[in-house]
Amino acid sequence: MRLSYPTNVKIVKVPCTGRVDILLILRAFESGVDGVYLAGCLEGECHFLRGNLRAKKRVQYVKGLLEEVGLGSGRLEMYNMSSAQGQRFAEVAREMTEKIRVLGPSPVKRRGDRSKVKG
Amino acid sequence: MIVANRKSLEEILTMLKPYKKVLLLGCNECVTVCAVGGEREVGVLASELRLARAKEGEEIEVREQTLERQCDHEYIDQVRPFVGDYEVILSMACGAGVQYVAEKYRSKVVLPAVNTTFLGVTLEQGVWLERCQGCGECVLHMTGGICPVARCAKSLLNGPCGGSSNGKCEVDKELDCGWQLIIDRLKELDQLDRYEEIIPVKDWTPARDGGPRKRIREDLRL
Numbered sequence: 001m002r003l004s005y006p007t008n009v010k011i012v013k014v015p016c017t018g019r020v021d022i023l024l025i026l027r028a029f030e031s032g033v034d035g036v037y038l039a040g041c042l043e044g045e046c047h048f049l050r051g052n053l054r055a056k057k058r059v060q061y062v063k064g065l066l067e068e069v070g071l072g073s074g075r076l077e078m079y080n081m082s083s084a085q086g087q088r089f090a091e092v093a094r095e096m097t098e099k100i101r102v103l104g105p106s107p108v109k110r111r112g113d114r115s116k117v118k119g
Numbered sequence: 120m121i122v123a124n125r126k127s128l129e130e131i132l133t134m135l136k137p138y139k140k141v142l143l144l145g146c147n148e149c150v151t152v153c154a155v156g157g158e159r160e161v162g163v164l165a166s167e168l169r170l171a172r173a174k175e176g177e178e179i180e181v182r183e184q185t186l187e188r189q190c191d192h193e194y195i196d197q198v199r200p201f202v203g204d205y206e207v208i209l210s211m212a213c214g215a216g217v218q219y220v221a222e223k224y225r226s227k228v229v230l231p232a233v234n235t236t237f238l239g240v241t242l243e244q245g246v247w248l249e250r251c252q253g254c255g256e257c258v259l260h261m262t263g264g265i266c267p268v269a270r271c272a273k274s275l276l277n278g279p280c281g282g283s284s285n286g287k288c289e290v291d292k293e294l295d296c297g298w299q300l301i302i303d304r305l306k307e308l309d310q311l312d313r314y315e316e317i318i319p320v321k322d323w324t325p326a327r328d329g330g331p332r333k334r335i336r337e338d339l340r341l
């Protein structure tokens with residue numbers, strides 16, 4: 001479709017959003033990212049049956065953790081779309097970028113200092 | 120297994136206020152099964168601590184280490200080579216584990232990251248229920264395998280009280296009446312005559328009420 005979406009969105013491909021562990025999300029924030037969103041299949045249409053439902057629960061859980069930590073639950077979202085919905089993909093990228101722009105950069109961002117992230 | 124709850128992040132951060140170098144110790148047994156202090160949860164807590172401190176512009180170094188158990192010397196010994204590098208040990212094990220680590224590393228402050236609650240079982244992934252109170256004198260053979268001490272809110276030994284209503288306990292409408300469960304089960308097992316056998320007044324001395332307990336097997340001592 002050759003639709004453009006904001007360049008600040010970095011895509012991490014996973015076979016299913018159910019693959020996303022809560023630690024992956026937390027470590028992403030530790031490394032300084034301003035926001036994270038998961039783009040999974042439409043509910044009821046998960047290729048692996050319920051992976052996107054697990055992801056939804058995990059996103060809810062991590063939102064709670066982010067509030068506790070003080071980063072705010074707004075920096076993490078779950079979106080659902082079909083892989084055929086190119087338009088929606090671009091729309092979501094723009095929507096999330098705008099949301100994060102309003103929230104501002106992550107308070108844990110340190111310029112160029114990745115040494116504190118433990119593998 | 121022993122079931123516990125994670126302390127709130129706020130409480131843990133308050134405990135860790137003076138420290139910058141933390142050794143976070145998980146346990147691979149009970150607290151792993153109830154998803155509160157295993158390797159995963161150690162990773163999550165370490166992440167939370169780093170994020171919370173970074174947000175305040177402060178530093179923290181957290182070493183993540185999960186031991187097989189924290190209630191046996193041999194496993195706690197494994198951290199000896201590097202324990203000196205840390206100011207404090209934050210243990211995610213049950214109370215027994217936290218204390219054992221503290222006993223072993225006497226010069227170190229050892230903090231508990233979880234609240235130890237009960238002896239229980241897994242109903243389904245994510246749900247754990249209390250089943251045993253460690254009273255020291257099991258009567259399960261008399262009650263069809265259901266414990267009147269742990270599952271009756273009043274630990275009655277000879278039948279339900281007046282607060283048992285529609286199979287539920289007056290303490291909480293979601294809580295099954297332990298004695299209703301026992302009677303139903305005895306009926307199923309065709310052992311209802313056991314219900315008529317009076318269980319005498321309980322001697323609580325084998326329980327915690329008799330003081331901290333100890334068990335020795337001489338034949339195993341070297």
